[in-house]
Amino acid sequence: MRRLVCGIALAALALLPAAAADFTVDGKFFTPPPGMATIGDTHGDIAVSPAGEIYVSVQGGDHPGIQVYSDQGRYLRNVPGAPPDLHGFIIARAPDQNSYIYGVSRLAQEIIQLKLDGSRVLAIPASAIPAQYKKDDKQAINLTGIAVAPNGDIYVTDGYGLDFIHRFDKGGKYLATFGGKAGPWNFDTCHKIAIDPRFKPVRLICTDRRHDRLVHMDLEGRVLGEFGWGLRLPSALAIRGDELAVGELMGRVSLLDKNGHITAVLGTNDNVEEIRTNKAAPQIWQPDRFYAPHGVTYDAKGNLLVSEFNQYGRISRIERAAVRK
Secondary structure, X not given: OHHHHHHHHHHHHHOOOEOHHHEEEEOOOOEOOOXXXXXXXXXXXXXXXXXXXXXXXXXXXXXXXXXXXXXXXXXXXXXXXXXXXXXXXXXXXXXXXXXXXXXXXXXOOEEEEEOOOOOEEEEEEHHHOOHHHOOOOOOOOOOOEEEEOOOOOEEEEOOXXXXXXXXXXXXXXXXXXXXXXXXXXXXXXXXXXXXXXXXXXXXXXEEEHHHOEEEXXXXXXXXXXXXXXXXXXXXXXXXXXXXXXXXXXXXXXXXXXXXXXXXXXXXXXOOOOOOOOOOOOHHHOOOOOOOOEEEEEEOOOOOEEEEEOEOOOOEEEEEEHHHHO
């Protein structure tokens, strides 16, 4: 009987998420711009260029806009002319095979496409979205996330507004709107969106933050099902191979497999006074803990890079044991 109990216990352990020892959370990997103790107010995103450089959106401090770091975490420069209020942005390859910055501004409520050197390629004002999909008040629309399909179509989420997803073609022409708070979507803070290439055809995947879930849709907006369970205010997405990384505003990053099962939970912070807020001060930062993850991406080696909602500015790297070997 004892052997049977031990066998059951070992089987149960095999189903648990990967041990934290398989990863190292490094909150000191990045060196801020000269003369700064931290990088500046972050309420944005993080992305990696084809050259391996790390781009971070910063809305305050001495170097607002998009800061650029080396793959070793050293500050290099700012992107000239980049808006200081990019809430969500990505670096994606367009149909012309060049990579661009695509983003949504938090204050200007404008959709932009930039070259990596900051040259503006496209700007879509919020006025391009039909009035029936906007609130009847001063902040009629509040865009938060962006994704770009293989054909160049642009999808943006009104995550702090009415939770609609708006679709444009690669030239900025308005195509359609879907989603919202009504069924079958039932969104409540449709915060970030991404293209999920793990399936054929590719899908859209969205963080439905207040419902602690992810939602799969086809490129026309039809709901394919919920994806991912047991999350804590999911706010950001990144995909590498069959793995999905989710930045969760309530102080952790989770890794999910292709079936939506959590395989690892990283940097967990259960102190309710410290998480889900941008007020966590540098004096309390622990190098292996998160406070409010808001942006997440992978580097070329599979390490994770995390940007947090923080008025001082906090970015970290999660290194895999397999990468260190």
